[in-house]
Amino acid sequence: MSTPDSNRHFSILDQMPIAEAPNASLGSDRTIAVKLKVNETEHELQLEPCVTLLDTLREYLGLTGTKKGCDHGQCGACTVLVEGERVVSCLSLAAAHQGEEITTIEGLAKDNKLHPMQSAFIKHDGFQCGYCTPGQIMSAVGLIAEGQAQTDGEIKELMSGNICRCGAYLGILSAIKEVKEVTA
Amino acid sequence: MVTEMTSTQDRTNIQAKTGKNIDRVDGRLKVTGEACYSAEFPLEGIAHGYIIQSTIAKGTIEAIDTSQAEQLPGVLAILTHQNAPKLNSLKSKNFGGGYPGENFLPLQDNQVHFDGQHIGIVVAETYEQARLAASLIEINYDEAEPMFDLEQALEQSERYDPGERLQPSWGDIEGGLQQAAVTIEETYTTPLEHHNPMETSATTAEWHDDELTVYDSTQWVMGTRGMIARGLGLPEEKVRVISHFVGGGFGCKGFFWTHPLLAAIAARKVNRPVRLMLTRQQMFSSCGHRPRTVQKITLGADNEGKLTAIRHHTDTETSFVGDHAEPCGNITKMLYACPNMEIKHQIARTNTGTPTPMRGPGETSGTYALEAALDELAVKAGIDPMEFRIINHADRHPQSDKPWSSKHLIECYQRAADAFGWQNRDPRPGSMREGDDLIGWGMATATYPGYRFPTAAKAQILANGKVIVSSATHDLGTGTYTIMTQIAADTLGLPIERVKFELGDSKLPIASVSGGSSTAASVSPAVRSACEAACFKLIEMAIADNESPLHDYQAEEITTEAGRIFVKESPEIGETYEAVLQRHNLPLVEAEISPQDKGSRYKSIAARTKPGIVEDEGGSDEFAIHSFGAHFVEVRINPRRNQVKVSRVVGAFDVGRILNQKTARSQIYGGTIFGIGMALMEETLLDPHSGRVIIHNLADYHVPIQADIPEMETIFVEYPDYHLNPLGARGIGEIATAGIAAAVVNAIYHATGKRVRDLPITPDKLL
Ligand code: FES
Ligand code: FES
Numbered sequence: 001m002s003t004p005d006s007n008r009h010f011s012i013l014d015q016m017p018i019a020e021a022p023n024a025s026l027g028s029d030r031t032i033a034v035k036l037k038v039n040e041t042e043h044e045l046q047l048e049p050c051v052t053l054l055d056t057l058r059e060y061l062g063l064t065g066t067k068k069g070c071d072h073g074q075c076g077a078c079t080v081l082v083e084g085e086r087v088v089s090c091l092s093l094a095a096a097h098q099g100e101e102i103t104t105i106e107g108l109a110k111d112n113k114l115h116p117m118q119s120a121f122i123k124h125d126g127f128q129c130g131y132c133t134p135g136q137i138m139s140a141v142g143l144i145a146e147g148q149a150q151t152d153g154e155i156k157e158l159m160s161g162n163i164c165r166c167g168a169y170l171g172i173l174s175a176i177k178e179v180k181e182v183t184a
Numbered sequence: 185m186v187t188e189m190t191s192t193q194d195r196t197n198i199q200a201k202t203g204k205n206i207d208r209v210d211g212r213l214k215v216t217g218e219a220c221y222s223a224e225f226p227l228e229g230i231a232h233g234y235i236i237q238s239t240i241a242k243g244t245i246e247a248i249d250t251s252q253a254e255q256l257p258g259v260l261a262i263l264t265h266q267n268a269p270k271l272n273s274l275k276s277k278n279f280g281g282g283y284p285g286e287n288f289l290p291l292q293d294n295q296v297h298f299d300g301q302h303i304g305i306v307v308a309e310t311y312e313q314a315r316l317a318a319s320l321i322e323i324n325y326d327e328a329e330p331m332f333d334l335e336q337a338l339e340q341s342e343r344y345d346p347g348e349r350l351q352p353s354w355g356d357i358e359g360g361l362q363q364a365a366v367t368i369e370e371t372y373t374t375p376l377e378h379h380n381p382m383e384t385s386a387t388t389a390e391w392h393d394d395e396l397t398v399y400d401s402t403q404w405v406m407g408t409r410g411m412i413a414r415g416l417g418l419p420e421e422k423v424r425v426i427s428h429f430v431g432g433g434f435g436c437k438g439f440f441w442t443h444p445l446l447a448a449i450a451a452r453k454v455n456r457p458v459r460l461m462l463t464r465q466q467m468f469s470s471c472g473h474r475p476r477t478v479q480k481i482t483l484g485a486d487n488e489g490k491l492t493a494i495r496h497h498t499d500t501e502t503s504f505v506g507d508h509a510e511p512c513g514n515i516t517k518m519l520y521a522c523p524n525m526e527i528k529h530q531i532a533r534t535n536t537g538t539p540t541p542m543r544g545p546g547e548t549s550g551t552y553a554l555e556a557a558l559d560e561l562a563v564k565a566g567i568d569p570m571e572f573r574i575i576n577h578a579d580r581h582p583q584s585d586k587p588w589s590s591k592h593l594i595e596c597y598q599r600a601a602d603a604f605g606w607q608n609r610d611p612r613p614g615s616m617r618e619g620d621d622l623i624g625w626g627m628a629t630a631t632y633p634g635y636r637f638p639t640a641a642k643a644q645i646l647a648n649g650k651v652i653v654s655s656a657t658h659d660l661g662t663g664t665y666t667i668m669t670q671i672a673a674d675t676l677g678l679p680i681e682r683v684k685f686e687l688g689d690s691k692l693p694i695a696s697v698s699g700g701s702s703t704a705a706s707v708s709p710a711v712r713s714a715c716e717a718a719c720f721k722l723i724e725m726a727i728a729d730n731e732s733p734l735h736d737y738q739a740e741e742i743t744t745e746a747g748r749i750f751v752k753e754s755p756e757i758g759e760t761y762e763a764v765l766q767r768h769n770l771p772l773v774e775a776e777i778s779p780q781d782k783g784s785r786y787k788s789i790a791a792r793t794k795p796g797i798v799e800d801e802g803g804s805d806e807f808a809i810h811s812f813g814a815h816f817v818e819v820r821i822n823p824r825r826n827q828v829k830v831s832r833v834v835g836a837f838d839v840g841r842i843l844n845q846k847t848a849r850s851q852i853y854g855g856t857i858f859g860i861g862m863a864l865m866e867e868t869l870l871d872p873h874s875g876r877v878i879i880h881n882l883a884d885y886h887v888p889i890q891a892d893i894p895e896m897e898t899i900f901v902e903y904p905d906y907h908l909n910p911l912g913a914r915g916i917g918e919i920a921t922a923g924i925a926a927a928v929v930n931a932i933y934h935a936t937g938k939r940v941r942d943l944p945i946t947p948d949k950l951l
Contacts, residue, residue: 065216067383070881105216105217106217118216121215125207125846127215157891167856170893170896
């Protein structure tokens with residue numbers, strides 16, 4: 001059976017021959033040189049000044065472990081450590097962090113051995129889809145380093161900048177408590 | 185026939201790994217950042233796309249001026265309706281078990297049907313350039329009056345008719361109400377809500393001549409392949425869709441939206457791979473939402489508390505470019521025994537994006553209204569809310585009168601109530617306090633259908649002793665990688681480390697959409713059968729081989745365990761899988777099970793190997809198959825702030841056999857938290873003048889955060905349901921979201937004496 005609709009057949013191949021593709025256009029003339037130290041490796045980049053630290057990691061350095069959930073500082077998926085402190089990398093410009101020590105999720109495991117927080121997240125099922133997970137883990141590592149979370153309530157409050165839509169919060173809390181006890 | 189487990193020993197045998205608390209096999213990839221989501225595939229020469237969306241809810245695009253944007257360095261192409269290729273309609277086409285999310289193709293004309301409709305795409309060298317260029321495009325609209333007020337739309341707008349199946353009725357509803365000793369009639373409303381998975385929808389598209397590879401964040405690789413192929417006018421085998429990891433879906437990545445087509449066109453246009461990731465803002469218009477509902481419920485019960493009448497009328501909406509019916513009444517017709525029933529749904533078209541299933545479509549909004557209404561009736565009748573539900577327990581499916589495949593709801597009520605301490609509840613509202621806080625205890629029933637869809641799988645036993653099993657299914661965080669690995673390992677008696685499960689690739693054997701909580705129940709039987717079939721081939725090879733110790737035995741005499749095939753009566757006569765393959769100089773042996781292969785001869789190995797194992801009867805028409813559960817909730821409300829805090833939740837669930845305790849528990853916690861969000865905070869608002877979406881970020885759209893999370897306890901009553909599949913598992917992803925909002929609302933009533941019938945219950949509504 002054919003309807004008028006299925007009689008018409010448009011092929012993208014006929015309409016868009018690949019030969020007509022545009023040549024690579026000019027790059028931006030507004031870039032600046034940016035030197036970043038990420039996970040103990042130095043990188044020299046040419047970036048537009050408006051490039052965020054998050055996009056630099058993901059798109060320019062191929063470090064896609066740091067996630068983009070909102071790009072507005074509202075979800076915590078992009079959390080990294082800058083000089084040991086938690087920073088939402090979508091709200092900071094790469095150019096503003098030259099010379100600083102940046103740690104991402106890729107820099108946590110050493111010699112193929114997971115950081116205790118990573119192991120604890122696996123053990124306590126502190127994630128489902130895994131998309132908020134690098135941000136949660138970086139935030140948890142930062143939180144313990146800050147040394148201010150003593151009670152469950154404080155941990156929960158101070159981890160509330162990291163949204164997990166899958167709702168793995170109980171596992172996340174257990175993981176943090178376990179690591180905190182071991183390192184205390 | 186269903187084979188019963190014969191002894192506990194058999195049971196432990198087949199449950200060696202399945203059912204255990206095994207860590208996720210993809211856990212390491214996820215905690216190290218190595219798991220590769222759809223916008224993260226490192227492709228050579230990638231260009232970046234940025235979508236242009238309409239800024240009106242209805243009208244016509246008069247002019248698009250791209251001249252300024254085109255001048256920007258780095259800009260490679262700008263596609264709008266003025267220069268886009270013609271696409272083929274997807275309308276009303278079934279793509280193997282599902283339909284597109286909407287009947288709308290992007291960039292085909294100048295019509296705008298909703299705010300945030302995709303009307304163009306910019307491609308540039310960098311993301312920043314594409315975003316800047318998109319902001320410089322000037323669009324003139326001829327704006328028309330949009331239809332977005334639900335009440336007005338129900339009176340004046342076009343309707344979508346979902347057909348008779350959503351309008352069932354039986355008995356005599358008026359007569360039933362007349363017999364009633366107590367009645368209530370109330371209206372419950374739910375707002376527009378968004379899924380908001382943490383990963384926004386993303387597509388990376390790459391062409392090789394006339395072949396297209398699409399990395400897409402989707403719950404349905406096969407459907408996405410079909411729809412892209414159809415839209416672009418390509419043969420299906422020229423399109424490959426890959427989705428190894430999905431950063432959450434909850435329904436909004438289940439059906440097909442138009443951005444993958446835009447990415448594919450853009451990549452074709454610039455002859456480079458194109459990465460397109462929707463922004464969080466863009467997620468609020470263009471990939472579905474849970475629609476608004478207005479549900480009027482009328483209930484009557486006699487002196488003993490037996491329901492005499494249930495009427496559930498739902499008014500809801502869909503868009504002008506897609507047909508979605510939020511079937512709130514579907515649960516009403518099956519949850520309680522009642523001789524007189526009337527279910528109706530009216531669906532008006534509004535100038536919003538097309539709604540789509542969101543964690544429990546119909547079940548979630550419907551149980552909210554029904555279970556809140558039931559609480560009101562129980563209070564009026566002076567009967568404990570749990571007791572009231574037990575009195576009205578449906579022993580058979582009320583509509584079809586079929587027996588249930590496996591129903592243990594009363595046990596759920598009792599076990600959850602005991603764990604919660606329900607017997608200590610003082611039923612008087614406002615009677616329970618702690619310090620300044622008002623305490624409220626509420627409960628509700630949860631339910632979700634048990635679905636199983638046709639699924640294929642392939643198993644390969646390798647000469648190095650490893651096993652690779654695959655199916656084009658998905659892991660949205662649901663644990664598919666892990667549970668399928670467990671099942672394959674158990675079928676062959678191998679350690680987990682020797683098995684790898686692959687998914688999320690349209691090149692793999694066909695699987696259906698990962699929606700309707702169907703994946704575990706659908707894919708696990710196929711995985712098990714494929715493993716058995718591959719093993720059976722090895723047995724046949726060994727029997728025919730005069731160098732094998734198994735030469736000339738009958739296949740029926742041989743079984744498998746721990747990577748060996750051997751004579752059942754004399755286990756020392758046998759050999760390893762590797763030995764057979766190496767002698768035959770084969771790298772592997774493989775077998776694929778197609779959905780039609782149910783009841784094939786391979787089953788016999790399972791029966792011989794694992795005495796407790798059940799043959800695959802492939803689902804049943806004789807039984808009504810549903811999961812059930814009970815939620816018990818405690819809220820604390822500080823009367824000065826009116827802020828509701830859910831402090832404790834206990835749930836018991838009858839969801840068949842649990843395949844992995846750890847991932848199953850996480851699903852229940854996650855579903856429960858999703859429903860707490862619905863009860864207390866989630867709401868997308870439209871501008872009352874323009875109909876535009878004005879809540880479109882995570883600062884304004886509140887979802888539960890760590891500080892909101894209560895103490896939680898989950899009980900699985902665990903009765904395997906072999907009528908659905910031979911593993912006895914039913915799905916688990918959505919049931920916890922059903923009913924939880926009502927349990928919260930009922931607890932709020934118990935704490936305050938106030939009935940708020942409009943979600944979410946924000947502090948202002950408790951003043
Ligand atoms: S992506 Fe940075 S906070 Fe959400
Ligand atoms: S694991 Fe999916 S959002 Fe946290």
